[in-house]
Amino acid sequence: MNRLDPHPAGQPAAPVPLDPSTRKALRTLDRARPLGLARITGGFKGIAGHVDADTGLALKDQGLARLDYSGHYPRLKITRAGRSALKKGAPR
Structure with missing residues (x-):
């Protein structure tokens, strides 16, 4: 089975400017570190908030x-x- 990628292999995806909702979701994921947000119906939820x-x-x-699929429920976690990207953007 071939994996379909939107960009060629070996090249990173083009950076996308962060809109306010994306920045808010990244802040929520950053506060939820290291646990992340657990998958629920309609999104991801944790002690830090909801995405x-x-x-x-x-x-x-x-x-x-x-x-991250290592636990009982899949969890959404922020990457490096x-x-x-959160640090490079506008002030919080």
């Missing part, structure tokens, strides 16, 4: 977050690229 499914999966597709 809807569309925003969470968009972050995953951009490489700013990842899904997500933390650096």
Whole structure:
């Protein structure tokens, strides 16, 4: 089975400017470190807050977050690229 990637192998995806909802979701994921947000119906939820499914999966597709399947429920966790994108943006 071939994996379909939106960008060629070996080249990173083009950086996307962060809109306010994406920045808010990244801040929520950063506060939820190291546990992340557990998958629920319609999104991801944890002690730090809630991220809807569309925003969470968009972050995953951009490489700013990842899904961790090691526990009982899949968890959305911020990546190093997500933390650096959050730092590069406008002040909190």
